[in-house]
Amino acid sequence: MLPIAVDAMGGDNAPDAIVAGARRAVEERGIPVVLVGRRDELGDVGDIDVIEASEVIAMDADPGSSVRTMKDSSLVRAAEAVRDGHASAMVSAGNTGATMASALLRTGRIKGVSRPAIATPIPGPTGEPTVLLDAGANAECRAEWLVQFAQMGAVFSKARFGIDRPRIGLLSIGEEAGKGSPLVKEAWALLDEVDWSAQGAEWIGNVEGRDLMADEADVVVTDGFTGNVALKTLEGAAKNIINALLQAFDSSDEAREGAAMLLPALAPLYERFNADSYGGAMLLGTKGVCIISHGSSKDVAMLNAISVASEMVNGDLVGKIAGAVNA
């Protein structure tokens, strides 16, 4: 397998945590990796090759213009490594929009795909995660794109989580067919016409925000504005509730003792709800596997992201998406 190109400069903890995660992927799992960035700043990279890139796109830079003007940035060079056949996939914890723009502009769209979308796994208390897309690539969407998001999401749900026959839902504000915005109503009608059993999937109609963390659907499609609001609302709610709990756990000697006794029961929950366990979001629809990790990723998140990238390359995710949208 060609190596996974890892943007060594992207993310709040770059480059140290990125290099550490890359080394673990090579040393613990035998996954080939190439780091992209400023060689001088990377420290000890072990046996890993480095593609030199002198520029770094900041976390808050404008995605379009930075990708156009910073041609020697680690993100652009990582995408070019995939385009030119030097790498099989790219992984970045950097600027989400710039990661997407680099992949899109350098590797291009899969033939037949109107718009790539960001697919984010949402863990629930039981079952496999629900794949939400578009989680923010396209603030404005056409109804036909949502049908492709559903096709791509179903392929991803199978490849990533082994779901045999993914249940596809459309995010709306009521379960009945007539509920929602004009876009949702139009998308509902188009989604309802597709022969989903031929695609090995099942259409379950509208779902609501409360179903995202429940075991109701395997794939939930929406426009990138609504998807991003829902995702961030969910992350914020989880973070605020967990922080409040941790404060309560540390509020007295008695509470601390009780919390210690609960630790064995709480540890698996933490693992399940922790975003780091899932390696990040995936850009679906470009000619190359592209993983967008959380900006706060530490080494374990990078290790997981690189592992997922390698699995998706081996499982021919790109070929399968091409097959699904052109069926």
Place this chain on the structure above:
Amino acid sequence: MLPIAVDAMGGDNAPDAIVAGARRAVEERGIPVVLVGRRDELGDVGDIDVIEASEVIAMDADPGSSVRTMKDSSLVRAAEAVRDGHASAMVSAGNTGATMASALLRTGRIKGVSRPAIATPIPGPTGEPTVLLDAGANAECRAEWLVQFAQMGAVFSKARFGIDRPRIGLLSIGEEAGKGSPLVKEAWALLDEVDWSAQGAEWIGNVEGRDLMADEADVVVTDGFTGNVALKTLEGAAKNIINALLQAFDSSDEAREGAAMLLPALAPLYERFNADSYGGAMLLGTKGVCIISHGSSKDVAMLNAISVASEMVNGDLVGKIAGAVNA
């Protein structure tokens, strides 16, 4: 004060929990109440007057057509009591859309208000709740309406939570001014032109989904589709995380013992995050105070809803909203 009209038939626990909450409001807090519904089904209502209404609009009935055709329903009769000066406010835990439609069709809009909106208090771990609106009244919105939502939300935040100078945010997918859907960009420009200090409020620009439960803004405006998705996503996340915790707390003898020791520290959190503590959502923009309680409301939620209704009547919420939108 004129009595608060309480829809005795609306909600999953009607009529028993509704009647119990109404009795507590009268007996414990001295708030005048009139119950609306099928007198024969209400049991012992104590000294409370009943407005007879023979029909009940089901929780899943179509709001528009049921309000038009079921003229002797408890919801329509409650709204008429407000319109005709027999009640000062209405409270229902029934069908949300039908509650809104009854209030809108019977009492009408405040002069100058384009569209009423549903305002929902979102509790966070610290500070006062953030008021989210529109939480679902208008699936499709015009940018000008969002400006009115902000004005109405600011009035409500002051009246309900005593916020001196509410911070107003616009829900988007990035904090920069240019981020978001076309509606958001247009609304941003309009909101940015308003002299908020003259309204005793402060405009803080875009906020994101993660800010809803944080202490970032006091009022967050959005269209009713996005607002409803965000609200239900948040409710679903909270419910799923809390259920997972409760299971963990009960998973072994040691866990149960630890949980018991944590109880004193967790009880205030439960109170803070529990929707019942806030009495429900408020319909803003109609000529009458109208509270839409959660369908699952028990007696304490109804008691709180009736108390809030009474406070809002005494504080002249309707008059203040009229003043703000016509300033």
